[in-house]
Amino acid sequence: MINSKDGTLVLCIAMALCLCLIPSAMASTEEQQTTQVEDDAQLKIEALEAKLGEEGMQKIEDYLALQASLPDVVKRMPFRGLAFAATDPESQAIKMEYIDNFNVSETEKERYKAGLQDIWDRYPDKITKDDYAFMSELGPMIEEEALREHPVVRIMWSPGKCHPDFAYYACDGSAYRNYARDAADDPDDSWFELPGYRYYNHYWDADWNLGGAPGRCDGYAGTAQIWVDNGMLVQAHQDFGLASHYLSDTGNPFHSAGAVNQIGDFVDSLFSSQNHDLYEIYIYDRWNTGYNFGGYVSGNTQSITVTDPEQAAKDNADFSAPYFDYIWNKVNDNPQTFVSDATVGYYTAQCVRQTAKYNHGLYDYIM
CATH class of the missing domain: 1.10.260 (434 Repressor (Amino-terminal Domain))
Structure with a gap:
């Protein structure tokens, strides 16, 4: 039999337990509520995964496991x-x-x-x-x-489409977003870079830790912040567009692997190879049609938090580099037919979408 004193103690313990359990239950509910939202980009990814099927996705899982090892x-x-x-x-x-x-x-x-x-x-x-x-x-x-019978015209990460879209849609509807879009392609102009840095500054090898893209991204992000601090939002968005360019470059597997020689030097001719060109033409031709890679940018509402633009560019390279071996091999084996390879399409979509997320994070960091 429990006396009144003991009963009061039991009641207090029970109430305390209830109070302790409530936050736990609330936290669980909050976790469920913050589950990844299926934006248009996510739905497009899921459609590709359905097309690849269980066997195709298992091959992708096995490939990425090999790359990680x-x-x-x-x-x-x-x-x-x-x-x-x-x-x-x-x-x-x-x-x-x-x-x-x-x-x-x-x-x-x-x-x-x-x-x-x-x-x-x-x-x-x-x-x-x-x-x-x-x-x-x-x-x-x-x-x-x-590639002897497949001459190509160089197209670097889809000028006029890719870089402008990455910058424009990262601005979340800002009235100044056109300034970011219009500046984003400038680094690919021949006059923009000093001789000798034309390709190096658009590259970061994730395994050799070599290239100029992260530093360039960080530099323009820094000047963009200075413009923001002084209320000069036109210039801020222009420099964000430039920073976005270098961040986005590292999301291309041919900008994050494959251009370093046997002693660890960056080599222009390895970077500007025909395989590279054919892959970028493939993206360009399918930016708004077919795979509609641009839809993974315009349809993305998610953001990867950026606290260090230089590190963000390196992290984006870490994400894209593992896809290099498969894509290079498919392009090299079948310069004409690799475009129909569903796995190449899936890997490209993943890289484009991840890059869109990083651009959102970079914009939030600057603005």
């Missing part, structure tokens, strides 16, 4: 996409056929075939830096042979 020596290898062909017998056969078409002696062809097969046999866990010189020799020849 790759040793640094593989990630930093010149023409790393060529080594990745080890995972695809059909791609290996195509590469060997390319070597058959080289304008070299039969002895040299056999040397190249044996060397490449040895790379594939040891991929990914037994690759060493000693393999870099061979890949640096063979890689350009493979790419040249693959």
